Amino acid sequence: MFKIAKAKWPELWQALAREGQLYLPALVDGKTDFAPWQKDTKVDLLTAVTAKSLKQLFFAQVEPLMHFQTSGKKVAVTPQELPAQPTIAFGVRACDLAGFTILDKVFLKEPVDTFYRARRENCTLIGLACGFPEETCFCQTFNIDAASPAGDIQTWLVWDNLYWESRTGKGQQLTAKLAALLTEATAEDAKLVQAQQTKIRETLSKLPLGRLRFSPELAKHEQEVFNSKVWEKLSATCLSCCGCTYVCPTCHCYDVRDYAGKDGAVERFRCWDSCMNGDFTKMAHGNPRKGQLERFRQRYMHKLVYFPEDYEGTFACVGCGRCLRICPVNLNIVKVAKELEVDLHV
Amino acid sequence: MQKIAALMRQKAQELLSSGQVQQVAAWRKGQLAYDNAPAVFTSPEACADLVYDEFCPANLSKYLLAATKKKLKTAVFLKPCDTYGVNQLLKDNRVQREYVYAIGTPCQGMLDIKKIRAHGLKGITRITVSEGVVQVETVYGTQNLPQRDVLLDKCLQCKGNAYMIADTEIGEKLATPEPRGDAFAAVKRIEALPPEERFKFWQQELSKCIRCNACRDICPACSCEQCIFDNPAAPVAGKAFADPVEENMFHLIRAYHVAGRCVGCGECARVCPQGVKLGLLNLKFMKDINTFYGPYQAGSDATTPAPQVTFTQGDVEPSAAGQKGRS
């Protein structure tokens, strides 16, 4: 383990930025979110939950896939070049890192999404333990340890020191390049880190959602959950905006659309989409998910039932709590899961 | 507030058991200190979950759209500012009066959890309000905040405690927060900037948008069956956020479509996950309408025609409007 004192952090950001485009949590307009680092960036390492998840780093909200050029009866297609720039994300929390393993299951499964893979491989992820978890956090529900984040490198912020430990080869390579800035941590330091870890786990258990568990039984009763009467009650007040989908680190539905420019130039792009949108499944002959209830149900069925069925019981949720914070009408996966568990007696 | 909540529960149970209404729109207790959710109650027993406190900002008038469609007589608890929304929906003929039972509900201003968090408070376990002081208990300690500092922005422009529509009222009217200064001050500040600065401001502001459409979906004036932005043939893709011009168009046209019908409830700005200053666009239209066509408040009744569907022969010319505010 290494350490680096607060006074040297600006040098650290600079050094990291030399190795690739650096993203870290920054305070902009009173809101902390991941942003590309610049000299005047106000880095915020204390806020545990950034406004959006980091998924857009690998799965961009809008991304051109290819360009067509049509002329007369001819059509030519030019694939978009894959992104090649190395990136480094610093200060990624355990929940977001766990989110990537869920996206990996989808996008890295054959046939691989090459855009996602290129970005994923070009990126070195530096995790940061959550010194101050928030009341909306429930990562422990999914056995995600906020005190030792995954990633290529994991770090801890204790008082004015950042403790640094590489976990993968990629992490070691990057660490080696920063040798001039990092000093070896002592046994004393290791104790401080351990103490913080214990503290974090303790705090998490004291939070309102600290003892929350999602029942694995849900995934075993697909039809019962699907036909549960709670959907009507829960979906009645959903506005069907897709805020929850867009901030979710695991939601991965997308749309492919064409933009027709002039003189036969066409850009085909991919953009985030949500099963909450009315046109998501709309076809010429009708819509199999006719109303709010069906669409609302789909989102939660996918996270709590279908995904676990497909991937050995893994819920498509990492407990980051962003949907709890964003929903204009305070609906969220925790309320849905609880209601379902009560309804199904599981 | 607890007293009011008890009265509300009682009223809701009464209305449901007497069969006067088929459902009641109110709020249900959440799992955190502040996450009460709008909810529809259909049985007197279910009303045990009904709550009301300083964290019930949502304007429930939009749920009347679904109630009208299903032809269900619905009792709805309305804070003074929410009553404007109901009137507007009635005026737009999107909600029918026969399905509405409006219950005026007193309010002292709602609190903004984002502002509370902005004081560095995390791990919130309990929030209590008394005598203008908000006590926030967290797993890391307790802190007191002056209530006025953590009121929602929309409450700082409170239109007062009068109900614009109510079949009955719950409890005594409460003193609402004193409005802070000129409602149009922020609009005037932008107007005073040189054009390039204004352009830059809006590009920056609107580029934050992630097209979640929450602003549209919560708005009591956005009551179309199908939004133009959900039309695949529209020049602006419904959910893509692909080009700065699209963002401009979406927000400009959305604000334009509600111009003269926007009641100024401030819900769009409240629900925006990205904190886009959406209210400014609506306020600008309100200010223009007041200046060009005389003072007008949408939703203060259900009959006065909106300024965009009426005219006078001596109206100001578009060319004059374009010149205004230029440096």
Added chain:
Amino acid sequence: MLGEKVTVADKTAAPAPFEPKIVAFCCNWCSYAGADGAGTARKQYPANVKIIRVPCSCRVNPLFILRAFQRGADGVILCGCHPGDCHYMTGNYYTRRRLTLLMSMLNFMGVATERLRVEWVSASEGARFAEIMTSFVEQITALGANVKLRDLRCKK
């Protein structure tokens, strides 16, 4: 940032003089006939002006105007009957209110409102129609290409 650069197609050739694209929404009952009138009277107006005939000026949705800009128009002009002369009695009064608010908002958003003009032209004012179009084209030529409201995809 959007709008900073104007692409020149071929850098080796001398840049062609800027030819603005103007979209004119013309009411069927007045200005469209006015354009005809300009033709019959042999009054010339620049060929940059592309006319879109509408049944009444109030048919023009603000989205039409923004879309014209998005898809490459450098200027948009909307012509309707003089207030009081609407074929449908009141259409142009609504147009006037709508466009007033739109103009004011575009200005508020820092978009040059010189690119958008509203004129009342009757069927008998062929000469005036030609004059208005000529002056508008001159004005837009002086302003240069519209970049603030143009979609730059497929152009990069």
Added chain:
Amino acid sequence: MCNCQDTLIPQIGVVTDVCRETADVKTYRVEKPGGGKLFEHLPGQCALLSVPGMGEAIFSITSSPTNKNYLEFSIKRCGSITTYLDDELEVGQEIAVRGPYGNHFPVEDKLRGKDVLFIAGGIGLAPMRSVINYMLDKRDQFGSIDIVYGARSREDFVRYQELTEIWPKQPKTKVHLTIDKPQEGWTGNVGFVPAFLKALQFTPDKTVLLCGPPIMIKLCLAALIEMGFKKNQVYTTLELKMKCGIGKCGRCNIGKKYVCKDGPVFTCDELDEMPDEY
């Protein structure tokens, strides 16, 4: 072209033949621009066709895999893309194609040696035709073939010539046609497919391949069960909105299945286990 091409990037194909089948159905033949088949497929699989600027849509491949020269798509005018295809697509036009996607009818194992009953309604013949021609080309691998096909009128039969002149002449192959309402000059059966099915009195030892409008599927299935068929004997093919074709974009998700990847071919007992959302 880079070697790391994404599966979302289509190939370019050229339309070499357009055949007007009915008032709203055309069959398009697509080949590589220089000639030859764009890709190999199995009966029942789909491909995404796209008109740049309009978008993509998924269609089942109606030509048989045994055809080594081209792919064919029978497409009914219905939504925005199909309307564009119907109006604009002519011989020589290039379009973007990617595929094949999805699973297929089990012609290589479970259907081997079986007596097969095809039931189709309207444009539902499109995926069936691929299987029928495949089986007819490998006639000795399969038992008897019965084709029950219903359409609104005589003019609404897709591939009428094949139905009346080619298929019935093949060994152990029968074609049973029916139309919804009586029509002058029509000597065949009149009535809906489910009733016709019962009248034909098939024995329940056949394997059934069923495709048509949802209501027809539902009623035919009921009729088949009444006749003693089991649900696992009946294969059908689903259609949902799709964008990616590779089980990622989330549109065609029903239960844990993605129709584009795990479907479109399902047996009716598999469908029973899925949430009712198709």
